[in-house]
Amino acid sequence: MLTKRIIPCLDVKNGRVVKGTQFVNLRDAGDPVELGKRYSEEGADELVFLDITASNENRKTIFKVVKNVAKELDIPFTVGGGISGIEDVRKILLNGADKTSLNTAAVNNPEIITEISKKFGTQCVVIAIDAKRNYTLDENKLLIKTKEGLCWFEVYIMGGKVPTGIDALKWAEKVSRIGAGELLVTSIDRDGTKKGYDIELMKAIIDRVNIPVIASGGAGEPKHFLEAFAEANVDAALAASVFHYENYPIKVIKHYLKENGVNIRI
Secondary structure (H helix, E strand, C coil), X not given: CXXXXXXXXXXXXXXXXXXXXXXXXXXXXXXXHHHHHHHHHHCCCCEEEEECCCCCCCCCCCHHHHHHHHCCCCCCEEEECCCCCHHHHHHHHXXXXXXXXXXXXXXXXXXXXXXXXXXXXXXXXXXXXXXXXXXXXXXXXXXXXXXXXXXXXXXXXXXXXXXXXXXXXXXXXXXXXXXXXXXXXXXXXXXXXXXXXXXXXXHHHHCCCCCCEEEECCCXXXXXXXXXXXXXXXXXXXXXXXXXXXXXXXXXXHHHHHXXXXXXXX
């Protein structure tokens, strides 16, 4: 049985870690270097760094900050934001990252997924899927029966601001076929709400792919992590505010999971 992972996320804007609700109303959460070091020391299994305004501002990832964070880590490090080609990936890896995360660039040019996986290996390609429920019934979408009724999950890009009309489940299937090594699935509906992960979304995607899936969006207490692992069978759970503001330190989450039968590294 593979060990489940706990992954803090640093959403970075103007060189500072920020956190909001449903991708808006951002507030400061600290220095990325200090937080990265703290999480590495506290037992995080990996760290994700997302330059959340790079695509909107049509610029590259802030490589200097990435490099400074990477110096403080002894755990796998994923970086995303502003990636548009092979050279961007190369620079991110040279600045200390182990993996790259793509969303907007992958939607705009799916071929880049295959190019990166061939050049650097599928283990370097994490496709981020920011998804939101859409209750407009469409026979061309994969409709899911939820507690609130039939819906499909729509992919959003540009930091969760632009709807694409793309079915998240079909998109997950496609990217897993063309070179993605892992999926980072964020529920926009749950992001920052602390109401728990969107288990229905996670289960629907996991049922359709054969690569690891990271759940994101909605973690507020230890039981939410347990639900993601026990009910959706995700490979990893990512969270931000619950760690940034020290509501529940990583060790507390991990001991709770261990006590409830989750195979986790303490």
